[in-house]
Amino acid sequence: MIDLNVKSLTKMCRLFLSHMVQRKSGKILNVASTVAFQSGPIMAVYYATKSYVQLFSEAIYKEVRGSAVNVTCLYPGASESGFRAAAKLEESKLVKGKKLPTSAEVALFGYKAMMKNKMTAIHGVKNYILANSVRFAPRKMVVSIARIRQRESV
Numbered sequence: 001m002i003d004l005n006v007k008s009l010t011k012m013c014r015l016f017l018s019h020m021v022q023r024k025s026g027k028i029l030n031v032a033s034t035v036a037f038q039s040g041p042i043m044a045v046y047y048a049t050k051s052y053v054q055l056f057s058e059a060i061y062k063e064v065r066g067s068a069v070n071v072t073c074l075y076p077g078a079s080e081s082g083f084r085a086a087a088k089l090e091e092s093k094l095v096k097g098k099k100l101p102t103s104a105e106v107a108l109f110g111y112k113a114m115m116k117n118k119m120t121a122i123h124g125v126k127n128y129i130l131a132n133s134v135r136f137a138p139r140k141m142v143v144s145i146a147r148i149r150q151r152e153s154v
Helices: 002-023 044-064 103-115 125-136 139-153
Strands: 026-031 069-075 120-122
Touching (some): 002 069, 026 044, 026 103, 044 069, 069 103, 103 120, 120 125
Parallel strands (some): 026 069
16 A cells, blocks of 8 residues: 555656656646545554645645646545445445445546646545544544544444
8 A cells, every 4th residue: 555655656756747847837636535634543554645645745736836837636535436345345334325426526526626736626525624624623533533433434
């Protein structure tokens, strides 16, 4: 997971970003997750790697600002994709019986945000509120709530 979400993303950005800056044109869309805004007991490495994507994307967004290159970070929440099956979450209380956006809808949202040169693209009002609400709660409470939610998902 670290190789995919951290090392590969970093190497790909390093490989392409300098060429984009040189030619004064280019866009990067990195995919984090709404979990990037908090720590996640039980899925600690996944949450941490998505936080890395967030912080790394924000940093390089600022580094290339003014070069006609843009970096956007997409934060999907739960969606209809192969992830639930791979993570064995089909029966999870977090997603079972809920109308979720398709991965195509989320991708289109991210693409539109990237084309508008936005730094951050959080898909869905509920995800936006949840992602930003953790800023106002004590960290210990946020971690405790994440632990309870993860326990519910298994």
